Amino acid sequence: MLAIIGSLVVLVSVFGGFALAGGHLAALFQPVELLMIGGAAMGAFTLGNTKKALKATFKSLPKVMQSPRYTKALYMDLMALLYDLLVKVRKEGLMSIEPDVDDPNESAIFANYPDILAEPVALEFLTDYLRLMAAGNLNAFELENLMDNEIETHQQEGEIPVHCISRLADSMPAFGIVAAVMGVIHTMASVGLPPSELGVLVAQALVGTFLGILLGYGFVGPVATILEQRLNESTKMLQCIRVTLLASINGYTPAIAVEFGRKVLYSTERPSFAELESHVRRARDK
Secondary structure, three states, rough: HHHHHHHHHHHHHHHHHHHHOOOOOHHHEEEEHHHHHHHHHHHHHHHHOOOOHHHHHHHHHHHHHHOOOOHHHHHHHHHHHHHHHHHHHHHHOHHHHHHHHHOHHHHHHHHHHHHOOHHHHHHHHHHHHHHHHHHHOOOHHHHHHHHHHHHHHHHHHHHHHHHHHHHHOOOOHHHHHHHHHHHHHHEEEEEOOOOOHHHHHHHHHHHHHHHHHHHEEEHHHHHHHHHHHHHHHHHHOOOOOOHHHHHHOOOOEEEHHHHHHHHOOOOOOOOOHHHHHHHHHHHHHH
16 A cells, blocks of 8 residues: 555656646657666566576565555564463473474464464474474574574575666666667757757657656665565564574573563564563463
């Protein structure tokens, strides 16, 4: 929704301001200029990226239009789930959660948190490390190093579409200049025309520069920013799981371990201690 609102604000501000200044909007409709800019940009985008990068980029684009998934409610569910799992471990031992982590969709504990089950990356991260903890072959330092490496890999992989789209945005003004230069060449080749017609050709050429800058900084660049923000939010969920599990391995009680996880969340999504305690209590009473 915010992406749509932002796009409308850009369009209304630019084209509305042009119209209020007495400009004719029809003069900005130059499909040939759009063809040159868009075609050259997509060609360079395809040329400059691997098949893997292209696939990751197109797969990530729908996220731009989706509502933010990483809300306070989702993090509260995550920490309530971690608390329930760690309480079971403390009472019955690590081997008691083996059926839960092997098949979370059939687990009575995970069933209370369907929103977490819908997060495949976080779910796999959580169950994998609970399984490693149950195996008992790794100490806290080894697990921490492994978690850090996996989170770094997740971040690097998620940055691929961000970098691809960011470079595309940077190239759009340049392709706008290319379109404008082509228009100027056409104008110079038509120097024998009357001044009024030459003026129209010059205006059409300048539209290319305008469109390249508008598309690059008004639309394509913000898409890269949104994807980067979504990536950082998904990484924060993994960091929350990491800190909580490491605190548990180091001997802290489930309540304190979950508090460690709560502290690493962004302030905009971090629940208060009382909110989290109340949420955990309600989840356990279901």
